Amino acid sequence: MSELSVEKKRLIDTPGNILALGGPGSGKTYIALRKAEHEIRSGKLLRGQHILFLSFARATIARVAQQAGKLISNTEKQALEINTYHGFAWKLLRSHGYLLKADKPIRLLPPPDAASRLAEIDPAERMAEKRRLFQEEGLLHFDLFAAISAELLLRSKALSSIICDTYPLIILDEFQDTNKDEWQMIHTLGTRSRLIALADAEQRIYEFRGADPKRIGEYATAFSPTQFDFGSENNRSNGTDIVTFGNDLLSGRNKSKSYNDVSAIYYQIRKGNGIHLDLKHAVLKVLKRLNESGVGPWSLAVLVPSKRLMLEVSDYLLTEQKFLGGARLPSIRHDVALETTGPSLAAVLIASLLETATTPIETAQRLIRELCAHMRGRKGDEPPSQGILGLSGALSIYLDCGSIKGSKRMLVVEECVRIAENRHAMRLIGDPWEDWLMVRKLLEDSVADSIQRVANDAKYLRLLHKGAILRSRLNELWRMYGNYTGAADAVRNALLQEHFSSSTKNWSGIHVMTIHKAKGKEFDEVIVYEGCHQGRIVHSKASDEDAAQARLKLRVAVTRAMKHVTILTPKNDACFFL
Numbered sequence: 326m327s328e329l330s331v332e333k334k335r336l337i338d339t340p341g342n343i344l345a346l347g348g349p350g351s352g353k354t355y356i357a358l359r360k361a362e363h364e365i366r367s368g369k370l371l372r373g374q375h376i377l378f379l380s381f382a383r384a385t386i387a388r389v390a391q392q393a394g395k396l397i398s399n400t401e402k403q404a405l406e407i408n409t410y411h412g413f414a415w416k417l418l419r420s421h422g423y424l425l426k427a428d429k430p431i432r433l434l435p436p437p438d439a440a441s442r443l444a445e446i447d448p449a450e451r452m453a454e455k456r457r458l459f460q461e462e463g464l465l466h467f468d469l470f471a472a473i474s475a476e477l478l479l480r481s482k483a484l485s486s487i488i489c490d491t492y493p494l495i496i497l498d499e500f501q502d503t504n505k506d507e508w509q510m511i512h513t514l515g516t517r518s519r520l521i522a523l524a525d526a527e528q529r530i531y532e533f534r535g536a537d538p539k540r541i542g543e544y545a546t547a548f549s550p551t552q553f554d555f556g557s558e559n560n561r562s563n564g565t566d567i568v569t570f571g572n573d574l575l576s577g578r579n580k581s582k583s584y585n586d587v588s589a590i591y592y593q594i595r596k597g598n599g600i601h602l603d604l605k606h607a608v609l610k611v612l613k614r615l616n617e618s619g620v621g622p623w624s625l626a627v628l629v630p631s632k633r634l635m636l637e638v639s640d641y642l643l644t645e646q647k648f649l650g651g652a653r654l655p656s657i658r659h660d661v662a663l664e665t666t667g668p669s670l671a672a673v674l675i676a677s678l679l680e681t682a683t684t685p686i687e688t689a690q691r692l693i694r695e696l697c698a699h700m701r702g703r704k705g706d707e708p709p710s711q712g713i714l715g716l717s718g719a720l721s722i723y724l725d726c727g728s729i730k731g732s733k734r735m736l737v738v739e740e741c742v743r744i745a746e747n748r749h750a751m752r753l754i755g756d757p758w759e760d761w762l763m764v765r766k767l768l769e770d771s772v773a774d775s776i777q778r779v780a781n782d783a784k785y786l787r788l789l790h791k792g793a794i795l796r797s798r799l800n801e802l803w804r805m806y807g808n809y810t811g812a813a814d815a816v817r818n819a820l821l822q823e824h825f826s827s828s829t830k831n832w833s834g835i836h837v838m839t840i841h842k843a844k845g846k847e848f849d850e851v852i853v854y855e856g857c858h859q860g861r862i863v864h865s866k867a868s869d870e871d872a873a874q875a876r877l878k879l880r881v882a883v884t885r886a887m888k889h890v891t892i893l894t895p896k897n898d899a900c901f902f903l
Contacts, residue, residue: 329356329359330555330558332553332554332555333352333356333359333553333555335553336356336360336551336553337356337359337360337363339551340519341519341550341551342515342519342520342521342548342549342550342551343360343520343521343522343550343551343552343553344521344522344524344541344544344545344550344551344552344553345357345521345522345523345524345553345555346524346525346526346541346552346553346554346555346556347523347525347554347555347556347558348525348527348528348555348556348559348568348571348572348884349525349528349559349561349568349571349881349884349885350558350559350560350561350562350563350568350847350884350887351525351555351556351558351559351560352555352558352560353498353523353524353525353555354389354392354498354523355392355560356555357378357496357498357521357523358378358389358392358393358396358397359396360496360521361376361378361393361397361405361494361496362396362397362401364376364494365397365401365404365405366401369493370404370493373491374404374490374491374492374493375404375405375406375491375492376404376405376406376492376493376494376495376496377406377408377413377492377494377495377496378393378405378406378407378408378495378496378498379408379409379410379413379495379496379497379498380409380410380498380499380845381409381410381498381499381502381844381845382409382844382845382846383409384832384845384846385498385499385845385846386407386408386409386412388845388846388847389407389498390407393405393407406492409825410470410471410503410507410510411467411470411825412825414470414471414473414474414510415433415470415825417474417477417478417488418431418465418470418473418474418477419431421477421481421484422465422473422477424477424480424481424484425473425476425477425480426459426463428463429462429463430463431459431463431465432463432464432465433464433465433467433821434458434464434465434466434467435669435817435820435821435824436467436665436666436669436705436824437665437666437669437670437673437698437702437820438698438702438817439455439466439467439702440666440670440701440702440703440704440705440706441670441697441698441699441701441702442458442702443455444701444702444708444709444714444717445701445714448708452468455468455469456469459473469506471504471506471507471509471510472506472509474510475506475509475510475512475513478510478513478514479513485513485514485516485517486517488514489514489516489517489518490517492514492518493518493519494518494519494520494521495511495514495515495518495519495520495521496521496523497511497520497521497522497523498523499523499524499528499844499845500522500523500524500540500541500544501524501525501526501528501529501536501540501541502528502529502530502531502536503536503540504531504534504535504536504537505535505537506535508540508543512547515547515548520544520548520550522541522544522550524541526538526541527572527575527877527880528844528877528880528881529877530840530841530844530874530877530878530881531841532874561847561884561887562586562884562886562887562888565585565586565587565887565888565889566584566585566586566587567584567586567587567883567884567886567887567889567890568884569584570584570587570883570890571879571880571883571884572880574876574879574880574883574902575876575877575880577902579902579903580903586886586888586889586890587883587889587890587892588889588890588891588892589891589892589893589894589903590603590607590891590892590893590894591894591895591896591899592604592893592894592895592896593896594857594895594896594897598646598647598648599646599648600637600641601637601638601641601642601854602646602654603893604627604638604641604852604854604893605641605642605646605654605657606654607852607854607891607893608625608627608642608657608835608852609654609655609657611625611850611852611889611891612625612657612835614850614889615849615850621833622833622834623833623849623850624832624833624834624835624836624848624849624850625834625835625836625848625849625850625851625852626835626836626837626838626843626846626848626850626851626852626885626886627642627659627835627836627837627838627851627852627854628838628839628840628843628851628852628853628854628882628885629837629838629839629840629853629854629855629856629860630839630840630855630856630860630861630862630878631839631856631859631860632664632839633859633860634854634855634856634859634860635661635662635837635838635839636661636663637856637860638837638854639659639661639837642656642657642659642835642837643656643657643658643659644656657835658834658835659834659835659836659837660834660835660836660837661836661837661838662836662837662838662839662842663785664704664705665820666702666703666704666705667699667702667703667704667705667778667782667785668782668783668785668786668791669820670695670698670699670702670703670779670782671699671703671779671780671782671783671786672783672786672791672795672816672820673695673698673813673816673817673820674692674695674696674698674699674779675761675764675765675768675779675783676795676799676809676812676813676815676816677691677692677695677812677813678691678692678744678748678764678767679753679760679761679764679799679809679812680808680809680810680811680812680813681808681809681810682749684749685742685745685746685748685749686742686745688745688748688749689741689742689744689745690724692741692744692745693720693723693724693737693738693741694724695813696720696737696741696775696776696779697717697720697721699778699779699782700713700716700717700775700778701713701714701717703778703782713775716733716734716737716775719731719734720734720737720738723738736772736773737773737775737776740771740772740773740776741776744767744768744771744776747767748764748767751763751764751767753808753809755803755807757795757796757799757800757803758792758796760799760809761795761796761799765780765783765784768780768783791820791823794819794820794823795816795819797819798812798815798816798818798819799812799815799816801815802815832846832847832848836848840853840878840879840881840882841878843881843882843885844881846885847885847886847887848885848886848887849886849887849888849889850886850887850888850889850890850891851882851883851885851886851889851890851891852890852891852892852893853879853882853883853890853891853892853893854892854893855893855894855895855900856895857895857898861900862875862878862879862894862900862902863875863876863879863900863901863902865898865901875902876902879900879902
């Protein structure tokens with residue numbers, strides 16, 4: 326332990342509940358794993374007991390698992406369970422949920438299906454509807470995992486005792502982001518288990534989902550933990566001023582200072598082919614620097630404030646730009662952290678078309694049903710437009726009574742019938758990828774916009790790295806039946822299992838994502854890019870509360886970088902934090 330500071334050595338030897346505070350890269354996760362290693366090797370765990378490590382993002386869990394593998398032997402690692410808060414709650418409910426719902430089994434309501442079912446529910450009423458779906462239909466929405474788990478533990482003292490005996494020590498990563506339901510679940514577990522909370526109040530960017538500035542204080546009051554503060558330590562970007570800059574952002578001290586390895590570019594607003602020209606130049610400059618460094622593999626993240634700007638940037642980077650005089654900017658390959666709901670619903674629709682139906686009419690009806698689900702739910706938590714709701718409602722009525730009014734609505738029905746007839750005339754070959762492309766082509770060739778959107782959403786599945794798992798499931802069906810019977814359910818289940826997977830992801834190369842998606846990740850270099858109209862870091866007329874949240878978001882964004890961070894902001898309307 327010679328490389329550890331005195332405070333970190335003291336934490337390892339401290340019994341009871343612990344609160345470890347520290348900024349980005351201060352080593353909170355590392356020291357928590359060293360604490361787990363110490364507990365395991367000291368023989369404090371009884372047979373069948375485990376140390377539980379919980380965090381929010383699957384990417385974080387994968388990184389923690391990699392880090393644990395370097396510290397703890399394979400034999401000892403069996404005593405360490407690393408999971409997301411969601412994954413742990415589902416494990417609990419899957420095994421013991423019958424104690425709450427003895428009348429019917431609990432079934433998951435996957436996010437794509439939930440988005441479709443809740444499309445017409447007022448946002449203020451959605452939580453009540455999620456509760457109703459669970460109570461009356463046994464359908465469990467992901468947002469209820471923690472609340473139902475807490476209720477289960479509170480109702481059954483015997484179960485709570487068993488779980489706490491199984492996990493005598495629980496490590497809580499990103500504790501500042503827990504909402505009231507997660508806090509209730511943790512509070513219940515903490516009555517018997519020891520807790521180690523890892524927190525940074527200045528990384529609290531999830532207030533929109535219930536994170537509360539008072540949470541750290543509530544933990545301190547409830548459990549009287551021994552407190553440690555590693556705020557001044559910096560292991561992630563050691564030797565740079567990145568963390569100092571991030572901390573100075575919070576108070577505005579950055580405006581009068583200069584920093585090593587932090588750059589700001591004030592770009593000229595352009596239109597048409599040059600709309601994101603300065604960003605692409607910045608990416609190419611960073612790529613040259615990383616490639617010439619001779620250190621590999623390297624990673625670069627382009628972080629933006631909004632999903633809409635993320636898609637714009639991704640399209641611009643992927644497209645080759647040609648300018649007058651013969652100048653060109655090349656296409657830049659990258660990964661993008663897309664919204665998964667639209668592509669997932671599109672995948673289920675295509676899988677349903679791969680299934681063999683008795684008649685073209687039956688296939689057309691199935692297509693219309695899945696098309697309604699895609700239209701209503703493709704934007705995830707964002708409600709669909711009234712036009713989309715009107716179209717999906719009219720199509721649902723058509724399925725019940727066989728009549729529909731309006732030329733545009735009739736066109737959609739006619740196209741679904743035509744596609745169904747062409748699908749029945751099609752001969753599938755048993756190669757899932759080729760068969761998938763043939764069916765997708767039927768949708769691409771449609772003259773109905775709503776059907777074309779399905780095909781476009783399905784194209785993103787490869788960027789989401791879902792192609793291999795879907796191909797594997799469809800292959801299994803063909804080997805078993807000689808056709809794709811049950812394809813829609815198989816695809817649903819595959820995507821659902823992928824949601825809980827914490828498989829290790831290689832973060833090398835270029836990644837485009839929102840700032841929220843970058844939480845818990847780290848990259849060699851980061852470019853933070855805000856648009857000129859939409860996709861701003863902060864608006865000039867933002868309230869004090871919104872401005873404070875925007876400062877926290879920008880701090881999170883810049884501190885993802887280990888070596889260098891570049892911020893691009895419009896020259897004529899620059900971010901007023903800079």
